Amino acid sequence: MKKHYLSLVCAALLGLPLAVSAQGSFGLVEQTLPNPTNEPREVFPVPSERQMKWQETEFYAFFHYGMNTYTGLEWGNGDEAVNTFAPTAQPDPEQWLRLCKAAEMKGGIAVVKHHDGFCLWPTETTDHHCQNSSNAFARQTNIPRDFAAAAKKLGMKYGFYVSPWDRNSAYYGTDRYVTDVFLRQCFELSQYGTDQFEMWFDGANGGSGYYGGANTTRSIDASYYYDIPNLRDSVHRVCPDIILWGVGGEARWCGTESGYTNETTWSMGSGLSGSETEWKWMPSESDAKATSAGWFYHDGETTKDSETLFKMYLETVGRNATLILNFPPNKAGRLTDADSTQLYALGEKLRTRFGTDLAKTATIRATQTRSGGAYNVTNLVDGDKNTYWATDDGQTSAAITLTWDEPQTVRYVMLQEFIRKGQRIKSFTIETTEDGTSWTQRASNIQTTTVGYKRIIPLNGSTSASYGAGYQVRGLRIRITDSRACPLLHTLSVF
Numbered sequence: 001m002k003k004h005y006l007s008l009v010c011a012a013l014l015g016l017p018l019a020v021s022a023q024g025s026f027g028l029v030e031q032t033l034p035n036p037t038n039e040p041r042e043v044f045p046v047p048s049e050r051q052m053k054w055q056e057t058e059f060y061a062f063f064h065y066g067m068n069t070y071t072g073l074e075w076g077n078g079d080e081a082v083n084t085f086a087p088t089a090q091p092d093p094e095q096w097l098r099l100c101k102a103a104e105m106k107g108g109i110a111v112v113k114h115h116d117g118f119c120l121w122p123t124e125t126t127d128h129h130c131q132n133s134s135n136a137f138a139r140q141t142n143i144p145r146d147f148a149a150a151a152k153k154l155g156m157k158y159g160f161y162v163s164p165w166d167r168n169s170a171y172y173g174t175d176r177y178v179t180d181v182f183l184r185q186c187f188e189l190s191q192y193g194t195d196q197f198e199m200w201f202d203g204a205n206g207g208s209g210y211y212g213g214a215n216t217t218r219s220i221d222a223s224y225y226y227d228i229p230n231l232r233d234s235v236h237r238v239c240p241d242i243i244l245w246g247v248g249g250e251a252r253w254c255g256t257e258s259g260y261t262n263e264t265t266w267s268m269g270s271g272l273s274g275s276e277t278e279w280k281w282m283p284s285e286s287d288a289k290a291t292s293a294g295w296f297y298h299d300g301e302t303t304k305d306s307e308t309l310f311k312m313y314l315e316t317v318g319r320n321a322t323l324i325l326n327f328p329p330n331k332a333g334r335l336t337d338a339d340s341t342q343l344y345a346l347g348e349k350l351r352t353r354f355g356t357d358l359a360k361t362a363t364i365r366a367t368q369t370r371s372g373g374a375y376n377v378t379n380l381v382d383g384d385k386n387t388y389w390a391t392d393d394g395q396t397s398a399a400i401t402l403t404w405d406e407p408q409t410v411r412y413v414m415l416q417e418f419i420r421k422g423q424r425i426k427s428f429t430i431e432t433t434e435d436g437t438s439w440t441q442r443a444s445n446i447q448t449t450t451v452g453y454k455r456i457i458p459l460n461g462s463t464s465a466s467y468g469a470g471y472q473v474r475g476l477r478i479r480i481t482d483s484r485a486c487p488l489l490h491t492l493s494v495f
């Protein structure tokens, strides 16, 4: 009896599978779970369901609007009078989102409280909010309410930025701030829609401020001060799909604010490249400004041209990160005409450049296909993100070839891993052929390493001049040369 108990404890400690034998005693056995379709096993870590939904949002807008719009500051001190918030017209979140939808964005995040602590909704946690301003438009303003309604109307995803740091609150730095102000504000915001996709928490945590007239410096340790486990549970109970970004611990900052991340990007770890060996799924988001001055609107600023914004898209969404692109509403609570022009032009570029998938008209072959019947290479071009091509276990290299009867003009290759079972691919190459016999490697100056949720490779190797003349080809070959386990791809597209 004692011996059986010991082997049970040892097996549990070693993480080995246990089974009860026919004789009724305990013993160690091989795992024999039924697997009729030969389904590949996960390579951990894997994303949660809400991280999957978040990742699929890909490209969305950021809107920095609030007290700073009227003071010209980027970081208000917290001592601004509520009447300073004085819109010259009724702020119009539907206009913001409509223009961003034209640029193929799938959602947006509105700043509803920045570091100055001024709230853009009638909160019960403080008097420092828009509806206490004497301005007639401010008294009608409720950004969470109107932003959520506009997003629903336009079929877009939505969420809010609420600054954990609050330079207005007298309680900042004490427990009372967390329980009575910050957690309650997050909870109030979650009530503006159960289908929110992301709540955004910046990393600026503490420093000097007004703090209810104290005019002091307050430092906190963000790793425990904000009671994040409690925050996550409370908000997830109301909004099951929401990702708590940054200090919330469910998605990471890519490490730059310039619409750029590294060519090699793992969805585990931290910073620009992440890490192949980290245990936690922590996908990357890149935040960037579409205008020349700051996150908030400033008179005289200009909007970056659509070609620059397209390059940002290639260097973020095309590198296994999401892109949150900031357009600051002006003093009338609207995006400018210059924003509108570039947003329409960007949408046009994305639709033209990624509009016709040439892989769908090619003959597709693979050197290796996993047995079981469900993992054929044609899954790569069936438009279904739930079917994928795979190789057998232990097979970490393979080639996929596309051929066309007529020459095609090609400029981009897009690959997508089936990341529900972990991010795997470590290196690959892309080659093309004009005559069907001699092959030339393309984009050899680019690190063709990770793929992840989405990787877009400009075949000429340039993200700045990616839409050149293209190459005339009859064949295109992807060679996967290394992978953490058998590679699983659900989509291969050629544009």
Ligand code: FUL
Residues within 6 Å of the ligand: 074, 075, 202, 203, 204, 287, 295
């Ligand atoms: C930073 C903030 O300090 C900036 O003001 C801005 O909101 C940016 C997106 O995040 O952490």
